[in-house]
Amino acid sequence: MYLKTVSDDEATGELAEVYEAERSDMGAVMNATRSLSARPDLAAPVEALLHQLRDGFSLGLEAFRMITLVVAKNVPSSYCSHVYFRGLSRFTGREKALAIQKDHRSAGLSEREVAMLDYAEQIAVDASRIDETHIERLRGVGFSDLEIADIAYAASFRSFLSRYFDAVGATAEPEFLDADEAVRATLSVGKA
Structure with a gap:
């Protein structure tokens, strides 16, 4: 720190x-x-x-953790990638969580989940490029405005926290680091 x-x-x-x-x-x-x-x-x-x-996340804890993992990758934040990979693995299993972290578009997710994560990723990368077509895509796969707001809140807040943790030097605790060195390297997307 x-x-x-x-x-x-x-x-x-x-x-x-x-x-x-x-x-x-x-x-x-x-x-x-x-x-x-x-x-x-x-x-x-x-x-x-x-x-x-x-x-109180309207889409449930699994969706919250998927969003935070995808956002952490794109901020990029090693700390949050390690922590949220561990948390998401409890829901989806380790291999599915790895697939989502690698590329959520080819991880076998539903069209709705891919749209949710595309939106979250865009928020992390450059929210200024989001326009009405992004929102219409989310509505088109069944998201309500409340759910879209929750995705935006979760992605924006994770972006904020991830950047803060890096800015002040917070590092992942050993218990959050995967036992497999290759997985640890995959999740180390930013500062060590």
């Missing part, structure tokens, strides 16, 4: 609550969460928004 962060012993108030919740859920405080403590007053609101987006 490039910035001084707040240790577990130093954390107070809302930041201590964020740390405790993550320790309870994951067994430790992730480097990503710890990186937010460089600005302690923003850690709880950022975490709350992430949880509200993820837990």
Whole structure:
């Protein structure tokens, strides 16, 4: 980490609550969460928004994780690629998650899922190029405006967080790194 962060012993108030919740859920405080403590007053609101987006995601947790993996690849963010590959693998299996990370268009996904991930990818790469035809394509495969908004929120927020984590030097914890060196290399799309 490039910035001084707040240790577990130093954390107070809302930041201590964020740390405790993550320790309870994951067994430790992730480097990503710890990186937010460089600005302690923003850690709880950022975490709350992430949880509200993820837990209330209209398309379900599997779609949320597919979006975050595709966005992480295109930001590019090694940290988020490793973390979300692990999370998506629990839903789809390891090989399917690898196929999605490699090229979601040829991963055996439905037309609807490909359209969702194309939109998320465009948000990560250059959202200024999105126009009404992108939205009409999503509506054409059955997405409601609420679902389209959720895709945009998830992709935009992951882009923001991934860039923040890289900017302050957060690195993936060993438990998120795949045992296969070739897979680790595939997921290392940006900063090591």
